[in-house]
Amino acid sequence: MRSFIDVIIFIIILPCKLLIYAHQINSNSFSVKSLLMPIIASVLVFLAIGLLLKAAHRFKFLYICNLIISILIICDLNYFRYFKDIISIPVIINSVELGAVGSSVKSLIKYSDFLYLADLAIIPFINRYMNNTKKISKFPSVILLIICVLINFKYFYKLSREQPRLLTTMYNKVYITNSLGVLNYHYIDIYNTAYNRINRLAPISKNKISDIQNFINNNKASEKNFHGSYEGKNLIMIQVEALQGFVINSSINGREITPNLNKLIKSSEYFDNFYYQVAAGGTSDAEFMTNNSLYPAQSGAVYFLYSGNTFDSMPKAFYNKGYDTAALHGFRENFWNRDVMYKNFDFKHFYGEKSFKKDEIIGLGLSDRSFLNQSIDKLDNLKSPFYAFLITLSSHFPYDDVNQYGNFDVGNLEDTLMGNYIKSIHYTDEQLGMFLDKLNKSGLLNNSVIVLYGDHYAIPKNKENLFLKFYNKSSISDVDWIKLQKVPLIIHFPDGALKGINHTNSGEMDIYPTMANLFNLPQKYMMGKDLFNSTQGKIIYRNGSFIDGNYYYMSENNTYYNMKTGSKIPETKTLLEKRQSVLDELEYSDSILKHNLIKKLDEK
Structure with a gap:
């Protein structure tokens, strides 16, 4: 058990943070039952990658993932407060402009937002109690990664049937986030951003x-x-x-x-x-x-x-x-x-x-x-x-x-x-x-x-x-x-x-x-x-x-x-x-x- 303290903390705390965030942006129709599985699947993708590493490196990797996701949640939350939308890669690229409107940004942040970072102050002290010598087979990690991808694909496919063109056009980012969780939204956003940049180079059809x-x-x-x-x-x-x-x-x-x-x-x-x-x-x-x-x-x-x-x-x-x-x-x-x-x-x-x-x-x-x-x-x-x-x-x-x-x-x-x-x-x-x-x-x-x-x-x-x-x-x-x-x-x-x-x-x-x-x-x-x-x-x-x-x-x-x-x-x-x-x-x-x-x- 001591060999997997970091894994246990990661798999408990990250889904909790993501569910709390989901409730904050959609308190009226928030449902743990409908969101829990896609959120867990989105988190387990990082865990599966981490399990491929040695214990000491895995601890650092999961900690960094926790830190980045927590900061992303805070950024998403404050962006949502003002724009009623979810932040995206192109918006992040443009965010250099926010430096000139610092007072606008600061006025949106709440002290309670930093509770998303609270666990990160404690986790480093847990590392000394871990057993970093035990070797782990990489085969279960690969299987876990495949299972997570299949689970996510199931929910992506279901949403695409309910809302055709939604996942390709990203015209309603809030709906995607409320249906799949914010991590899965960002996975799709990264994919679409890369795809659109490539697609701009392709000729448009005469019919279009x-x-x-x-x-x-x-x-x-x-x-x-x-x-x-x-x-x-x-x-x-x-x-x-x-x-x-x-x-x-x-x-x-x-x-x-x-x-x-x-x-x-x-x-x-x-x-x-x-x-x-x-x-x-x-x-x-x-x-x-x-x-x-x-x-x-x-x-x-x-x-x-x-x-x-x-x-x-x-x-x-x-x-x-x-x-x-x-x-x-x-x-x-x-x-x-x-x-x-x-x-x-x-x-x-x-x-x-x-x-x-x-x-x-x-x-x-x-x-x-x-x-x-x-x-x-x-x-x-x-x-x-x-x-x-x-x-x-x-x-x-x-x-x-x-x-x-x-x-x-x-x-x-x-x-x-x-x-x-x-x-x-x-x-x-x-x-x-x-x-x-x-x-x-x-x-x-x-x-x-x-x-x-x-x-x-x-x-x-x-x-x-x-x-x-x-x-x-x-x-x-x-x-x-x-x-x-x-x-x-x-x-x-x-x-x-x-x-x-x-x-x-x-x-x-x-x-x-x-x-x-x-x-x-x-x-x-x-x-x-x-x-x-x-x-x-x-x-x-x-x-x-x-x-x-x-x-x-x-x-x-x-x-x-x-x-x-x-x-x-x-x-x-x-x-x-x-x-x-x-x-x-x-x-x-x-x-x-x-x-x-x-x-x-x-x-x-």
């Missing part, structure tokens, strides 16, 4: 190209309404950091949270069913979608994985039409690889951190007040007509620079993440109001279309209790939660021809096609819809979830809901067909990225 072209052609709107109505006008597009829809027209203690945006809405077209669609790329995904109308990468960020691709971007379309084009952001130029991507998109000018005077810092970088004030001068220097794309920064998670946001009473939300967020977005709203006033005084407002939208959520899912406090509710259903993921889309026209509330279901994918119609730009490779020529919109998420009409499909638990009643509904043939068409659309977008298809189609 034909399918993609047919989809894009059929996806184009009729362009009857307002086509080319604003050709020759400027476009100023503002992507507001973490601007969620629930703050619009909301008040605390009698004071409006966003008075300036509320005022802007009254003279603009306001889309109140507009949703963010970002994935692992966060803010960079939002700007990629709005400027390209393609979906985010399957894993990781497009801005890193496909920076060498050819894109049919909105700035390129404007540039080819004779417009001046500029991107403006008060943070460092290489963050999210923007300096490379903006050049690729054909932004003629990129005004990053080095182009601004750093006279006031809030959170990550230049304050919105300073950024927007200095941006006015840069817009004045652009040759008209122009397309300018601005990204704000001060309302970035975790909203901890509260002393800089000004005095705004948030009542019983004081000293909470929600309260700090409301202060930050109230501050940003104030700066946007001053920015719009200056545009008006300079004459630019009367000659420009203004598009303003939020990039992604502000409050992560693990802080949903703050919404309960904000709305004075006792619970939030799955449908209530998805409705909270709306972000504002406001389009202001210089002649006031279009204003009112537009209830069309829409998302960030739809902005480029809408602008292409208004400004008479070519529509070649867009997967979104023109919102002024579409009656029935839809929102597709990277994980395969979607909102279509009155229905919401939540891929995390493979469940359909009625959006009006919030009740669960059974799968019908029509709903299944919708789900399959959603997966097809995501796959088409992935193929365009993986095979640099726009370049190949343009060459033809």
Whole structure:
């Protein structure tokens, strides 16, 4: 027995850690019975390899495996708290960017997370009691490894039958993890990452190209309404950091949270069913979608994985039409690889951190007040007509620079993440109001279309209790939660021809096609819809979830809901067909990225 103390500890502690983790990310439908066997099989793979080594080396090997898996669990858990997704190899490759948002990462970690490492402090002392001299036959180790592989294959096969294409596309990482355990998920992720890199080198079939072209052609709107109505006008597009829809027209203690945006809405077209669609790329995904109308990468960020691709971007379309084009952001130029991507998109000018005077810092970088004030001068220097794309920064998670946001009473939300967020977005709203006033005084407002939208959520899912406090509710259903993921889309026209509330279901994918119609730009490779020529919109998420009409499909638990009643509904043939068409659309977008298809189609 003394010869196998390390084996016994490993086979007991690791499955326990993995089961605790599984419960933390899926407490509602967690089942030890369904997860125990695939988790044990995934752990025994390491044990089988360890048993091939001498006892002293085996101890070190199992200890290192325990350490790496424990750290991976902590990373996965914190990534899940913010993104509601599981970390992947491409995300880890991109993680160098997290160094610039350290406060965001630190705010997610809990002291209890380090309990996953507690056993590692004790195990080294056990080594002295082991008998390291006993020789072990390698034959049982090989048999154990074969058995583990066969058990895992059984569960992989079962899941692939239940959810076709899930294990190859990895569109729903949470569902895979909840079904097979996080170790098996990472095995599949490593395999798919390697396979996809090899597959990118293989030529895409003519049939697949034909399918993609047919989809894009059929996806184009009729362009009857307002086509080319604003050709020759400027476009100023503002992507507001973490601007969620629930703050619009909301008040605390009698004071409006966003008075300036509320005022802007009254003279603009306001889309109140507009949703963010970002994935692992966060803010960079939002700007990629709005400027390209393609979906985010399957894993990781497009801005890193496909920076060498050819894109049919909105700035390129404007540039080819004779417009001046500029991107403006008060943070460092290489963050999210923007300096490379903006050049690729054909932004003629990129005004990053080095182009601004750093006279006031809030959170990550230049304050919105300073950024927007200095941006006015840069817009004045652009040759008209122009397309300018601005990204704000001060309302970035975790909203901890509260002393800089000004005095705004948030009542019983004081000293909470929600309260700090409301202060930050109230501050940003104030700066946007001053920015719009200056545009008006300079004459630019009367000659420009203004598009303003939020990039992604502000409050992560693990802080949903703050919404309960904000709305004075006792619970939030799955449908209530998805409705909270709306972000504002406001389009202001210089002649006031279009204003009112537009209830069309829409998302960030739809902005480029809408602008292409208004400004008479070519529509070649867009997967979104023109919102002024579409009656029935839809929102597709990277994980395969979607909102279509009155229905919401939540891929995390493979469940359909009625959006009006919030009740669960059974799968019908029509709903299944919708789900399959959603997966097809995501796959088409992935193929365009993986095979640099726009370049190949343009060459033809």
